[in-house]
Amino acid sequence: MEFQNGKSIFLQIADSITDKVVNGEFPAGKKIPSVRELAAEMGVNPNTIMRTYSELQAMDIIENQRGIGYFVNKNAPKIILEGKREEFFNKVLPEFLKQAQLLGISATELKKHIEKINS
Known part of the structure; x- marks a missing residue:
């Protein structure tokens, strides 16, 4: 993954x-890569991934099952889509x-033009 300037890497x-x-x-309910696995894959410090996972936990996107790992929350797709729609209507569209x-x-x-694109 190539990182862009102007936005924190963890975000x-x-x-x-x-x-x-x-x-x-x-998928919802499934395990995601461990902190160390994802850090190695992304070429970043494990602390960066911990910060990412903490942010995602705060948003109820993932949950930590102690001793087992991090899993996608069953409601995560709905939560994410609601957030992205809100961002679209409040920031992108205006x-x-x-x-x-x-x-x-x-x-x-x-x-x-929208009709042309959709056809």
Whole structure:
């Protein structure tokens, strides 16, 4: 994974994990890689992964079963999708519409292009 500037590495790893949960690579109820395994795979310090896992636990995405490992919470896909939808409607869409307005793109023109993409 290549990390981007401007966002903490642990948050970028958390985003990667949530994407894997949503796309089914890390199914609900299943074990995810250990802290050491993921740290080695990502080429980061295990403390970075611990911070990632702590963040995901706080969001109820994963849970720690002491002595066994970390598992995807059964409600994680729903929690993640709700959060991503909220982010889309509150951050992404307003910025997109602002750009469209600056470019003089009408709602009709946007609708036409959306229909073209969806067909």
